[in-house]
Amino acid sequence: MAASDPPIRPQPPSVTSPPTATGAPSPPSTSPSSPHEPFAPATGDGPARGEPAEQRAAAVRTAFDGLLQIRRITLGSESQPAPWEVRQLLNAVALPLEAAPLAPSATDTDGRRTATGYRVRLGEEPQTAAVEWLGPSGSGAAAEEREQLARCAEVLTALGWDALLYRGPRRRWFVEVRPPHGTP
Numbered sequence: 001m002a003a004s005d006p007p008i009r010p011q012p013p014s015v016t017s018p019p020t021a022t023g024a025p026s027p028p029s030t031s032p033s034s035p036h037e038p039f040a041p042a043t044g045d046g047p048a049r050g051e052p053a054e055q056r057a058a059a060v061r062t063a064f065d066g067l068l069q070i071r072r073i074t075l076g077s078e079s080q081p082a083p084w085e086v087r088q089l090l091n092a093v094a095l096p097l098e099a100a101p102l103a104p105s106a107t108d109t110d111g112r113r114t115a116t117g118y119r120v121r122l123g124e125e126p127q128t129a130a131v132e133w134l135g136p137s138g139s140g141a142a143a144e145e146r147e148q149l150a151r152c153a154e155v156l157t158a159l160g161w162d163a164l165l166y167r168g169p170r171r172r173w174f175v176e177v178r179p180p181h182g183t184p
C-alpha cells in the first residue's frame with residue numbers, strides 16, 4: 001500500500017448471508033449485537049441485553065429490515081412468513097416483537113425473572129410458538145398481560161402470522177403463533 005492510499009476500513013457485516021444452494025438468501029444472523037457475538041433477537045429468556053439501547057435498536061432494525069428483504073426476494077411480498085422463518089420459529093417471532101418495539105422479559109443466571117415483557121417459547125403443537133407476558137414476582141405482569149399480548153398479536157398478524165390470544169392454565173393469557181395455512 002502506497003503512503004497516499006487511504007487506509008482500508010472493514011465493512012460492516014451484511015444482514016443476510018450469501019445465497020444458499022437454492023438461490024435464496026440465508027436468514028439474518030450476522031448483524032452483531034456485540035463485537036464478538038452474532039445478532040440474536042431477544043426471546044425473553046436469558047439475561048437482559050448488555051449493549052447500549054441505541055446500538056441494540058440499530059441492530060434490531062437492521063435484522064428486521066433483512067427479514068423483510070428476504071420475504072420480498074423469496075415470496076415477492078412481505079405479507080407472510082418465508083419458509084426459513086417457519087424453520088427458525090422462535091427467532092422469527094421474537095424479532096418483530098423486539099422491532100415493534102415491545103419489551104422482552106429477562107432472567108438472571110438462576111432463571112428468576114428480572115424484567116417484565118414478552119417471552120417466546122415453542123408451542124404445544126408442531127410449528128407453533130407461544131408468546132407469554134412475564135415478569136418478576138410482584139411486578140404486575142399478570143395484570144397487564146392481556147393488553148400487552150394483544151399488542152404482540154397485532155404485530156405478528158400484521159406480518160402474516162396467525163396469532164390468536166388464548167387463556168391457558170392458571171387463567172394466564174398467551175398468544176399462539178403459527179404460519180398461515182398453506183405456508184410451505
